[in-house]
Amino acid sequence: MPETITSSTQVVLFDHDGTLIDSEQTHLQLWQEVMQAHDVTLTEAFYTQTMAGIPVNQNAVDLVHYFQLDVPAETLANAKHAKTRAFLSEQAFPLMPYAIEAVTACIEAGYTVGIVTGGSGLSVTRTLETYDLGKWITTVVAVEDVDNSKPAPDCYLRAASHLNVSPDACVAVEDTQHGMQSALNAGMRCAVIPTPHAATHDFSQATSRYQNLQEWVANELGR
Structure with missing residues (x-):
């Protein structure tokens, strides 16, 4: 090697x-909370295949496209950022x-x-x-x-x-x-x-x- x-x-x-x-498991859980508000069940398999390692803003664009959501990608990204800030206000990863x-x-x-x-x-x-x-x-x-x-x-x-x-x-x-x-x-x-x-x-x-x-x-x- x-x-x-x-x-x-x-x-x-x-x-x-x-x-x-x-941090990835926490990011998955936070994204799941965001998507539940839009009646989408986000699976770990989908996160692993499509979202892991990709910045939040692009994640949001991909989610809107894949699940054909009638919501701006920015709305999803802002919700995820807010949940991450709330998590970090309590502890580090x-x-x-x-x-x-x-x-x-x-x-x-x-x-x-x-x-x-x-x-x-x-x-x-x-x-x-x-x-x-x-x-x-x-x-x-x-x-x-x-x-x-x-x-x-x-x-x-x-x-x-x-x-x-x-x-x-x-x-x-x-x-x-x-x-x-x-x-x-x-x-x-x-x-x-x-x-x-x-x-x-x-x-x-x-x-x-x-x-x-x-x-x-x-x-x-x-x-």
């Missing part, structure tokens, strides 16, 4: 939802196993670390504050920071530009096909660590693939 980190690597950019935080160890291993190996997410900046802020990760994260690019989110390359290119490095000096760690494609479109190498919600995604273009963060750290950083 080819390694993602090479001798030219300076920066490791982690995705947030599904990579550093265990739980971390994925080995998330802190993965970040600190990168720091100890001399790499700059950032977070690039198709989710909200608020969610990242809550993670950094709750788990004391802010001292290790040099840049954050969230969905609000770009015109075109994943799978467009904009968010990863913005992170590289902010850190004043070329894209080929960065590697990404992602859990979905859309996230992987965003990093690859930006000219970065990408390791994927799929969650169950991304099990059906096509990861054939990934630079490398691992079962979990601990395996990635062991293989890429030798720890």
